[in-house]
Amino acid sequence: MPRHNDPTSKMFYKGASDDFIVFVDDHDALNRWRGDRSVPLADVLNGWKIFVTHKHGAQGVLDGASKASLENEFGTANEDDVITQILERGEYQSTIAREQQGDTNFRNGPAYR
Known part of the structure; x- marks a missing residue:
C-alpha cells in the first residue's frame, strides 16, 4: 500500500x-482567494498555523x-493579518513526495515489492 505520496502545497x-x-x-x-477576497481563508488554508x-x-x-x-516581521501579531500578507506576497511551492512502501511487520521478513 503506497504511503505519503500526496501533494503538499505551501506559501x-x-x-x-x-x-x-x-x-x-x-x-x-489560492487563485480563487486572490481574485475574490470574499472566499473564506478556511477554504484556502490547510491548517491555521x-x-x-x-x-x-x-x-x-x-x-x-x-x-x-x-510582530518584528509584519508589524502585527494578528494571525489573520499575517496570513493574508503571506498569501499576498509569498511564493507558492508544491511538492509530491515519492511513493514509499512500508513494512507492516518486520518480524515476518521484508515486505513484498
Whole structure:
C-alpha cells in the first residue's frame, strides 16, 4: 500500500529576519482567494498555523511562529493579518513526495515489492 505520496502545497515568505510558511490546499483555491477576497481563508488554508524556519529556507525545520517574530516581521501579531500578507506576497511551492512502501511487520521478513 503506497504511503505519503500526496501533494503538499505551501506559501513561502522570505522575510528580513525569518522565513515563514503557511500550508494551503491547492493553487486553484489560492487563485480563487486572490481574485475574490470574499472566499473564506478556511477554504484556502490547510491548517491555521504559521511556521517559521529560522532562515533555513523552505526546507528547514518547521517551528510555530511566536507572536514576537510575527510582530518584528509584519508589524502585527494578528494571525489573520499575517496570513493574508503571506498569501499576498509569498511564493507558492508544491511538492509530491515519492511513493514509499512500508513494512507492516518486520518480524515476518521484508515486505513484498
